[in-house]
Amino acid sequence: MPITIRYSHEIEASAAQVWEVLTDLEAYPRWNTFVETCRSTLKVGDPIDMRVRVLPFVAQAQREYIFEHEPGVLLSYGIKPAPLGAMKSYRSHRIEALADGRTRYLSSFELSGWFAPVVGLLLGHFLRDGFRRMSQGIADEAERRASSNA
Numbered sequence: 001m002p003i004t005i006r007y008s009h010e011i012e013a014s015a016a017q018v019w020e021v022l023t024d025l026e027a028y029p030r031w032n033t034f035v036e037t038c039r040s041t042l043k044v045g046d047p048i049d050m051r052v053r054v055l056p057f058v059a060q061a062q063r064e065y066i067f068e069h070e071p072g073v074l075l076s077y078g079i080k081p082a083p084l085g086a087m088k089s090y091r092s093h094r095i096e097a098l099a100d101g102r103t104r105y106l107s108s109f110e111l112s113g114w115f116a117p118v119v120g121l122l123l124g125h126f127l128r129d130g131f132r133r134m135s136q137g138i139a140d141e142a143e144r145r146a147s148s149n150a
Helices: 015-023 025-031 116-149
Strands: 003-011 035-040 047-055 058-070 074-078 088-097 103-112
Touching (some): 015 088, 015 103, 025 035, 047 116, 103 116
Antiparallel strands (some): 035 047
16 A cells, blocks of 8 residues: 655746756755755756655655656656565656746655565655655745745
8 A cells, every 4th residue: 555645835936946946956945844954957867866754853864766757747766676676766846837937846755566565564654754845845945936936
């Protein structure tokens, strides 16, 4: 049974401003309390190296790979499938421009494979909290940047 975590925010900023926050990897330490550092070319197939604070007291290195990159619309990445179908992940960020100049940001994470329930039992609460904090951070930072540019 996969672990699925989804969050959605309607943000008082343009889609371009939200996308800028999402892809400004060097700025993550200023606003992101879940992914403390992030480095990548964002090219499909390339790695994305992060330091992720899943547990409150330690940040761990995490290497994933870019699956999809449609500038301004979609960025997805995840771990390569583990041997014997033990585990794979899919993380996506989707941006939708709304008619009134605001933006809908959709955050999604899925962890599947026969080992996923064990991870869910041990870390599910921490993962949900981390992805919640990151998606809220994207919304807050985009709105902060939008208001400072107004």
